[in-house]
Amino acid sequence: MLDLTVVILTKDESLHIARCxxxxxxxxxxxxxxxxxxxxxxxxxxxxxxATVIEHEWPGNQAAQFNWALDNIKIDSEWILRLDADEYLLPELIDEIKERLPKIPVDVNGIVFKRRHIFMDRWMKGGIYPVKMLRMFRNGHACYEQRMMDEHLKLLKGGSIEFENDFCDHNLNNISWFCKKHIDYAIREAAEMLNTEYNLSGNAEIESGLDEQACKKHKLKQAYIKKPLFWRSFAYFTYRYFFKGAWRDGREGFLFAFLQGWWYRTLVDAKIFEIKKKCGNDTDKIKNHLKEEYGITL
Structure with a gap:
C-alpha cells in the first residue's frame, strides 16, 4: 500500500461510491x-x-468543503488524492501511481492527471479532452483556490508533474439530473463571472500556485467574459462541436456539447442579463441582489 489518503466529498452518492x-x-x-x-x-x-465517514454541513461549494477537511481532519499520509464519488481511476493510472509515486523527487509536490468525461456511457474524445487537473499532492502543500465554480487545487510551494494515464468522470444519473445540476450551477457561475468582471469581492485575480491548464482556463474565461452576452455561448458551442471535434462523438457528443457548451452557457448569460437589468452596473446593488435573492455573499 502507498503512503496515501484519498478524500472524497459526498452527498447522496449511493449510485457511484462503491465503484469509486x-x-x-x-x-x-x-x-x-x-x-x-x-x-x-x-x-x-x-x-x-x-472507508471512514465524517459528516460536515455543506459550506456552499466544493473548495470550502475540501479546505475544511484539510484544516480539520487528521491526515498522516505523505500524499493526498482528491476524488469525486462519480470519478474513478483507470487501471493504467492505478499501475502508474503504484510505480511512480514512491520515486517522485522531493521538489515535486503535486501531480496532474488527465480527466476524461464519460457521457451517456460514451467517452467524449472531442470537445474538451483532455482536461488536466492537479488532483494529488503532498500533505500540507496544496489547498483549493477560493471560487464558487470551476475551482482548482493550487500548490502552496514546489512544482508539479503530469502523469500519462487518465481518470474518468462518469456520472450514472439521467439527463434530467444532469440538466437540473446545471440549472443549480448557473447562478453560481453567473456570480463568479460578475465577480471577475467587476471584482465584487475585491480579490478576483487569478491565484498563484495553479497548474498550467488551470491558469489558461481562467485566462480564457476572462477573455470570454468580455464577449457579448448570448453570442459567446453560441461561439463556444461552435468551437467545441466543430473545431474541437465533438461531432466525432456521435449523438452523445452533440448532446454533451449542446447542453454543457451552449444551453448551460446561455442560461448563465440569462442570469447575468437578468441581474444587470435590475442592478445596472452598480456593484453594491449587484452584491446586495446576489445576497438577498440567492444567498451568495461576495
Missing part, C-alpha cells in the same frame, strides 16, 4: 468521505468497504 472505492482500494486503505448528511445509504456503503 473499489477501484482505489489497491492503492491505499486510507479512504475518507466528507459527507453532507446523505440519506440514500452512501455512508453505510462506504463504511462496509472500509
Amino acid at each position: 472505492i473499489e477501484l482505489i482500494k489497491s492503492l491505499t486503505s486510507n479512504i475518507i468521505l466528507i459527507d453532507c448528511h446523505s440519506t440514500d445509504g452512501t455512508q453505510a456503503i462506504a463504511r462496509s468497504m472500509g
